[in-house]
Amino acid sequence: MKKFILSAAGAILIGLIIVTVIYHQNVNEVTYPQLGQLNKGQDNQNSQNNLEQPRSEQLQPINRNDTITYTLQNNELNITFNKGKDWIKVPVEKDLLFEGEYNGSEQELIENSYVLTEERAAFLYSKGPSWDQKGILVTYSLDQGKTWVTTVVTKPFPAMRFRKIDFLNDQFGYIILSGDRTMSQEYSIVYLTHDGGKTWKATKQPPTTRLIASGGFVDETTGFLSYGTINPEEPNVYVTQDGGETWAHAVFHIPKKYDQIFVQAEVPVKEKSHLAVVVNQGPNGDYAGGEVKGKFISEDNGKTWEFSKEVQPNETAYQ
Amino acid sequence: MKQHISKLTKIIGWILFLLAIAAFCVQLGFLYVDAKFQATYIDNRLFYIINIFCIFSLVLAVLVLLRLTKRFKIVLTSIVVVFIVVQAVMLIGSNQEIKNITSVSPDWKHVLSIKENTETGNAVYYRSYYGILARPKEKLPYETSGEFKVEWLAKDVAAVTYKTADNTIQQYVGTYGDRGSGRSYYYVGAEIHGKWQGNNIEVISDTKGITVTENGESELFDWDSIHQFGTLAVVLKKNDEAVWTISLNENFEVHSAASEKTVGTISLYKATMGDSQPIILRYKGSN
Numbered sequence: 001m002k003k004f005i006l007s008a009a010g011a012i013l014i015g016l017i018i019v020t021v022i023y024h025q026n027v028n029e030v031t032y033p034q035l036g037q038l039n040k041g042q043d044n045q046n047s048q049n050n051l052e053q054p055r056s057e058q059l060q061p062i063n064r065n066d067t068i069t070y071t072l073q074n075n076e077l078n079i080t081f082n083k084g085k086d087w088i089k090v091p092v093e094k095d096l097l098f099e100g101e102y103n104g105s106e107q108e109l110i111e112n113s114y115v116l117t118e119e120r121a122a123f124l125y126s127k128g129p130s131w132d133q134k135g136i137l138v139t140y141s142l143d144q145g146k147t148w149v150t151t152v153v154t155k156p157f158p159a160m161r162f163r164k165i166d167f168l169n170d171q172f173g174y175i176i177l178s179g180d181r182t183m184s185q186e187y188s189i190v191y192l193t194h195d196g197g198k199t200w201k202a203t204k205q206p207p208t209t210r211l212i213a214s215g216g217f218v219d220e221t222t223g224f225l226s227y228g229t230i231n232p233e234e235p236n237v238y239v240t241q242d243g244g245e246t247w248a249h250a251v252f253h254i255p256k257k258y259d260q261i262f263v264q265a266e267v268p269v270k271e272k273s274h275l276a277v278v279v280n281q282g283p284n285g286d287y288a289g290g291e292v293k294g295k296f297i298s299e300d301n302g303k304t305w306e307f308s309k310e311v312q313p314n315e316t317a318y319q
Numbered sequence: 320m321k322q323h324i325s326k327l328t329k330i331i332g333w334i335l336f337l338l339a340i341a342a343f344c345v346q347l348g349f350l351y352v353d354a355k356f357q358a359t360y361i362d363n364r365l366f367y368i369i370n371i372f373c374i375f376s377l378v379l380a381v382l383v384l385l386r387l388t389k390r391f392k393i394v395l396t397s398i399v400v401v402f403i404v405v406q407a408v409m410l411i412g413s414n415q416e417i418k419n420i421t422s423v424s425p426d427w428k429h430v431l432s433i434k435e436n437t438e439t440g441n442a443v444y445y446r447s448y449y450g451i452l453a454r455p456k457e458k459l460p461y462e463t464s465g466e467f468k469v470e471w472l473a474k475d476v477a478a479v480t481y482k483t484a485d486n487t488i489q490q491y492v493g494t495y496g497d498r499g500s501g502r503s504y505y506y507v508g509a510e511i512h513g514k515w516q517g518n519n520i521e522v523i524s525d526t527k528g529i530t531v532t533e534n535g536e537s538e539l540f541d542w543d544s545i546h547q548f549g550t551l552a553v554v555l556k557k558n559d560e561a562v563w564t565i566s567l568n569e570n571f572e573v574h575s576a577a578s579e580k581t582v583g584t585i586s587l588y589k590a591t592m593g594d595s596q597p598i599i600l601r602y603k604g605s606n
Binding site for chain 2: 002005006008009012013015016017019020022023024058
C-alpha cells in the first residue's frame with residue numbers, strides 16, 4: 001500500500017512538472033480567434049452585425065502553411081512574411097483588386113494577379129473614375145512592405161478579364177492582359193518591364209482575338225500566349241522570340257491518337273536544352289478521366305512542338 | 320476514540336489523495352483540449368492554482384496516510400515548498416506578460432475574460448465554455464494600455480471600459496443573452512425607439528440617432544457612430560471615443576411587432592476610467 005501511494009505521488013509530481021513545462025511554452029501567447037470558429041450558445045455577435053458595422057477581426061493567413069501569404073479580411077489586403085505574426089497593410093483598396101470581368105467570391109486574390117515573395121510583393125489592379133478612364137496599375141514593394149511604389153502600366157484600358165503578372169528576375173517582368181470581351185472575342189496584350197516594374201512597355205498585339213487561356217515568358221525574349229477557353233479543338237499558341245516585337249503561330253504535331261484530346265496548352269518551361277509544355281484537355285476533356293495531359297517538347301525555342309508522353313494527374317510533368 | 324480518529328483521518332487522507340489525482344487528470348485533460356480545440360483556461364492563473372492545489376492535497380494525503388520517518392517528511396515537505404514557490408513565481412510572471420481580466424457575472428453564470436499581451440497591447444476577448452474553459456472570440460479593436468474596468472450592467476451584459484495606447488477611452492461590451500426569442504437578430508437602437516428618463520438624464524432614440532441630455536446639455540449621436548454589441552447593448556461614440564453604453568435590462572422585452580407596448584428599463588453607463596454607476600432609465604413614451 002505504502003509503495004502504491006508513494007509511487008503514485010511521485011508520478012503525479014513528475015507529471016505536474018512536465019505539464020507545467022509544456023504549458024509554460026505556450027502560455028505567453030494570446031491566441032487569436034480563428035476564422036469560422038463556431039460560437040455556441042447565446043451569442044449573437046455574428047455576421048449579421050457586420051452588415052451595419054464591420055468590426056475589425058483578427059487577421060488569419062489565407063493559407064496557414066505558407067510563411068509568406070495574405071488575407072482579405074476586414075475588407076482590406078494585408079500581407080505577412082512570417083506566417084501571420086506581423087501584418088502589413090497593402091495600400092490598395094480591396095475592391096480595385098477585383099475590378100473588371102470577375103465573378104468570384106472575393107475571398108481570395110485572383111490567381112496570377114499578384115506576386116508575393118520574399119523579394120517582391122506586387123499587385124495588379126485597375127483604377128479610374130469612370131469605365132472609359134480606367135488604367136491598369138501595379139503597386140509593389142521591394143522591402144517587404146516598408147515602402148510602396150505605384151506605377152501605371154497603361155491607360156485607358158477596357159474592362160480587364162485575363163490578368164497575369166510575373167517576374168523572372170529582379171529586373172525583367174511581364175504582364176499579360178485581356179479585355180473588352182464581346183461574346184468569345186477579346187483584345188489581349190503583353191507589357192514588359194526591364195527595370196523591376198518601374199516602367200512598362202507594350203509589346204505588339206498578337207494577331208488573334210480569341211479568348212486567352214494562359215501565357216508566360218521563359219526568358220527575356222521568348223514568350224507564349226495560349227488561346228482557346230471555351231471549346232478548344234487544338235492548342236492555339238503564339239510565340240515570340242524577340243521580346244514581343246513579332247508573334248508567330250506555334251505548330252503542334254499531335255499524334256492522331258490525341259487529336260482533339262490535348263487541346264489547351266499551358267505555359268512552357270525550360271528543360272535542359274529544350275522547352276517543354278503540357279497540353280491539357282480543356283474544360284470538357286474526358287480522355288482517361290479528363291485529367292491526363294500530353295507533354296510536348298520543342299527543340300527550336302517554341303516554334304514547333306513534338307509529342308513526348310502522357311502525364312498522369314499525380315506525376316510531375318517537368319524535370 | 321483514538322481508533323475513531325485514525326479512521327476519520329484515513330478517510331480524509333484518501334479523499335485528499337483522490338482530489339489530487341482528479342486535479343492532475345483535469346490538467347491532463349486541459350492540455351489535450353488546449354491542443355485539440357485551442358481552448359484555454361478562462362484565466363491563465365487557474366493552471367498554477369490547480370497545480371498548487373493538486374500538490375498540496377497530495378502531500379497532505381501522503382502525510383496522513385503513511386507513517387514516514389522524520390527525515391523523509393522533511394525532504395518531502397521541502398520538495399513541495401520548492402514546487403509551490405516555483406508555481407507561484409510562474410503565476411505572477413505569466414500574469415505580467417499576459418494580463419488576465421476576469422469577472423464573474425452577478426448570478427455566477429457567465430465569466431467575462433479578456434487577456435491582454437502587455438508588451439504589444441493586443442487584447443483578446445474570450446468566451447467561456449463549461450465555466451473554466453474559454454476560447455478566443457475577437458480582438459479588441461484598439462491597442463490597449465493595460466487599464467481596464469469591468470461593470471456588469473445586467474446579469475448578462477458586461478461593459479469593459481479601457482484606455483487605449485493613444486489615450487482614448489473605449490468601451491467593449493460582452494453579451495451573454497438576449498431579450499427576444501433568442502432566435503433572431505434585432506437592433507437595440509430601434510428597440511429603444513422613444514423617450515427614456517432617469518436621474519437628470521434623458522435619452523431619445525429616433526430616426527436621426529440617439530440623443531443624450533445630461534444636466535440640460537444635449538448631444539446627438541448619429542447612427543454611424545453607434546456600435547451594437549450582441550443584441551443587448553450599444554456604445555455611443557464621438558470622435559472615435561466611447562462616450563456612453565446603453566444596455567437593455569433583464570426586464571426589457573423585445574417584441575417582433577413594433578406596435579406592441581415598450582416594456583422594461585434600460586441602463587445608461589458613462590465611459591470613464593473614474594467612478595461611474597449605471598443609471599436606470601424608464602420609458603416615457605414615443606416622441
